[in-house]
Amino acid sequence: MALRAPFPQACWRLTARYTARYTAPVSPLPSQWRRGNATVAPPKPDTVQGANGPTAVVFMNMGGPSTTDEVGDFLSRLFADADLIPLGRLQSYIGPYIARRRTPKIQKQYADIGGGSPIRKWSEHQAAEMCKILDKTSPETAPHKPYVAFRYANPLTEDMYKKLLEDGFGQGKGGRAIAFTQYPQYSCSTTGSSLNELWKWRQRLEGKRATGEVEPEGSIKWSVIDRWPVHAGLVEAFATNIEKTLETYPPAKRDKVVLLFSAHSLPMSVVNRGDPYPAEVAATVYAVNQRLGMKYQYRLVWQSQVGPQPWLGAQTSDTVKNLLKKGQEDMILIPIAFTSDHIETLYELDEEVIGEDAKGHSGVKRAESLNGNPIFIEALADIAKTHLESGQACSRQMTLRCPGCVSERCLEQKKFFASQQQHL
Template sequence: MFLHNRNVLKLACNAANFATASATRPKTAILMLNMGGPQNTDQVHDYLLKIMTDRDMIQLPLQSRLGPWIAQRRTPEVQKKYKEIGGGSPILKWTELQGQLMCEQLDKISPSTAPHKHYVGFRYVNPLTEDTLAKIESDKPERLVLFSQYPQYSCATSGSSFNSIFTHYRSSSLPSDIKWSIIDRWGTHPLLIKTFAQRIREELSKFVETKRNDVVILFTAHSLPLKAVNRGDAYPSEIGASVHMVMQELGQTNPYSLAWQSKVGPLPWLAPATDDAIKGYVKQGLKNFILVPIAFVNEHIETLHELDIEYCDELAKEVGVEEIRRAAAPNDHPLFIEALSTIVADHLQSNQSVNPKFLMRCPMCSNPRCRESKRWYQQLCSH
């Protein structure tokens, strides 16, 4: 009797273990790639150090010396900014929530590729992409989708994340039983455009009716060094395409413009800067604004501090703005979750594992690592 009970118990435990393994073993893994942000002020220095020494992100003379020096020098100032928005970046919280909601929808709309599981891979802070890849390998999915969370492609952002995966597998063996594919850009996806348009409408409705049609919709995106633009980086044109589509969705209701934020260092970057654009329009007599972070899919330091505190509060008071509002990032807006799940579901159903544009280099590319990386991805996605 005791032996029988023990065998029953053993069978029950094995069944429970199998069920748990099945529940955690996805058929389709989706790796959400982004820059990331420090979750507390202690992480700020290492985060800045990784950025300042990444030649895909920024090219500096004597980078191995100058990069660490800049990171050290900027740490106290950046720590202060994070303290002012609550002590850390909410980007991990938002990405985890977006991934969870996306996979819940994917399980419903694409049962043939279920179960789906999201993973977060950050470039400069935990969870680092290379650590997350090890987790994915241990979960043994049949398929892995590398899903850039930068809707518009730039070599400095998306490119850096993809290059980091290539670099990781130069020194680690590639799992042979996973089918890989890539979603590298999606800045004009109709549901993303509808999300931004809805976020703008939410803010427009808060202006008095007599002012509403004169409110300037000022789209703002992270700037890029002109050196990268002149090399042929696709980012400025892809940002412009997103802006055009959003205004089309809104029916061209308001005056609008595009400006660039977050410039670092003395070299020339895309202009006008967002703060200069606000000053310039106020001088022209335009004093009501909505700022729209068109390149960001969730809140972080560039929206919560730079836009909300530095521009909507401090600058607005300084230059005499009448009313300025900021459209929320997509975050967990239902339209945006639908966008994410639809983009992945359509990708999984298509026969295309990689966008041919992704395999192209900039016409004036001089980065040998980029050349090797594109060749590697071409082989990887052909299996």
């Protein structure tokens, strides 16, 4: 019950603000910026460095192959990651075998969606646009420099860290960097794995393994934004995309549409270990439905299961087929744990679930992904600004391990990021 009051009010304020901003009349360009029929962009002043700048903002995500030629390496890294897909003691043998077997099939899927994943394009766009906003709203920490670190595809975490060093961060020069997870809901399999990888390369390139010191003088000062499942701007962005899709149904059918919030599933072994992801995804779903006025029937469903072991269900594909059999023909799929389009939306939901399982039924649709949504990008900037103002290295939740966790790497990673508090 305690969750109910804040969200509708907060989202109502955001709706009013964003509506005013993005529906306002466009002012004509000054005459000095026009040449004949061509429009010339106004000069951009250099961002003044604030007292606490510059600040690197690193978007962390799973990533995806930008071309079909990158699929093999992407799958090899993915199936080698025991944090995401635990395969037991034989992971180093089974992982590469599965990757090789699946590569031709997955290459065809990427070919069917245009030859590669758009996740890098959207991540770089979101990071760059967010940093432009931060330069204005948080001038004391400007300039804000965007970086992207993918776990399984280019640009890899290792390459991102080397770029940070090349750009003048660390190596005796200090500087601040924020590890900003682009998984809104925390899981050890996603955010946890990305932070483990970041910590590993920090130790190799700038920590004790590189310099012989635990905290070398002038190293990068790190902080972490590790989760944001019910941020009002995130909720508003999802809700507005759902409302746009609802408007495509005839008014007589609109109130009977079922909303299916689809998220990447987890192995039950990870869930039973105490991973917070299922609860945090459910929190996002509930908050979005509060914003929609609880007017629609809905379910949280799960996709992208791999391998024979039990995974969290019910599966998205099975749910759609079963509802159609029961006479429910109008459904909207909402990718609630993804912040941009990639293989899970463009192929798995659009081609497999809607195209094959629903046989292209006109009543089964998907809400647009967040991608370049200005409400979402404003939300990212607000999250980062609030984090910068908090003075916190990481949330209290991040330092709490899963009840069944036995990973020493996870323990050391959490201890490292928590220890950064003394340097901020």
